[in-house]
Amino acid sequence: MGDEQQSVVFDRAADFYDATRGFPPGVAARAAALVVEVGGLGATSRVLEVGVGTGRVALPLAALVSNVVGVDLSVPMLRHLLAKRGEPRVAVARADAVQLPFPAARFDAVIGVHFFHLVPRWREALAEVARVLRRGAPLLLGADEPQDAWARCREELAVCNAVDHPGVSRSRFFDFPADEGWSPLGERHRIAFPRRIRPRQILERLAERSWSITWRMSDAQIERAVEALRPELVARFGDLDAEAEVAGGFSVQGWLAPE
Numbered sequence: 596m597g598d599e600q601q602s603v604v605f606d607r608a609a610d611f612y613d614a615t616r617g618f619p620p621g622v623a624a625r626a627a628a629l630v631v632e633v634g635g636l637g638a639t640s641r642v643l644e645v646g647v648g649t650g651r652v653a654l655p656l657a658a659l660v661s662n663v664v665g666v667d668l669s670v671p672m673l674r675h676l677l678a679k680r681g682e683p684r685v686a687v688a689r690a691d692a693v694q695l696p697f698p699a700a701r702f703d704a705v706i707g708v709h710f711f712h713l714v715p716r717w718r719e720a721l722a723e724v725a726r727v728l729r730r731g732a733p734l735l736l737g738a739d740e741p742q743d744a745w746a747r748c749r750e751e752l753a754v755c756n757a758v759d760h761p762g763v764s765r766s767r768f769f770d771f772p773a774d775e776g777w778s779p780l781g782e783r784h785r786i787a788f789p790r791r792i793r794p795r796q797i798l799e800r801l802a803e804r805s806w807s808i809t810w811r812m813s814d815a816q817i818e819r820a821v822e823a824l825r826p827e828l829v830a831r832f833g834d835l836d837a838e839a840e841v842a843g844g845f846s847v848q849g850w851l852a853p854e
């Protein structure tokens with residue numbers, strides 16, 4: 596299979612994923628509660644997360660829903676999840692979302708959080724999701740949705756450099772299933788919370804290629820992005836080493852597969 600057909604696997608991010616992507620204290624439980632609310636889930640619902648990673652969403656969800664399963668292509672990411680899990684548990688498997696190792700109609704919901712943009716064969720993955728969902732059960736798409744300028748910079752710098760993700764385009768994160776005949780399950784729901792950041796970290800994380808979009812950028816593109824961003828951050832925050840509070844958010848949109 597050519598590179599252009601391959602998903603972005605997170606092996607290289609496993610050791611720093613939680614430190615760079617984790618929710619602020621207390622927010623994970625609220626994010627899980629939002630997933631439960633939007634999905635209409637109950638304590639005994641069977642839920643699958645595709646691209647479960649280190650369990651950022653699946654582990655707090657398992658405190659509310661007894662039967663949570665996660666698949667991921669990255670063994671190092673799954674190892675981090677397994678190292679954290681106590682009770683309640685999340686069952687995991689190394690599997691590709693384009694070929695899920697489950698029978699048809701197995702789940703009451705499938706979750707995909709920061710996932711489909713990483714999968715060039717996302718249409719096949721979406722069809723697999725439809726196959727393993729029981730009739731009328733939702734796909735729940737989730738993403739961190741920072742409202743503040745500092746966080747938008749990641750997206751903007753990618754646009755500046757004409758770099759996009761290999762799967763679903765960033766502009767279609769929440770609504771791409773519509774193109775495949777899926778129907779929205781109500782409105783997009785969002786929780787808001789503050790995040791504390793040290794602005795210089797944004798430049799450091801860019802230079803260290805912490806975010807997956809940067810794995811597709813050349814050294815020259817990274818350098819240009821850092822230099823373009825620095826004055827913007829100074830204008831926005833002043834002292835780049837002083838901790839600042841910015842607005843954060845997490846959103847979930849439910850979708851129902853075509854009949």
Ligand SMILES: C[S@@+](CC[C@H](N)C(=O)[O-])C[C@H]1O[C@@H](n2cnc3c(N)ncnc32)[C@H](O)[C@@H]1O
Binds near residue numbers: 604645690691710
């Ligand atoms: C950005 S991380 C998100 C992890 C988790 N959902 C979260 O919100 O923290 C995306 C995960 O999807 C995994 N992944 C990418 N392509 C995949 C595929 N085709 N099948 C299964 N997992 C995949 C990556 O290895 C990575 O762990």
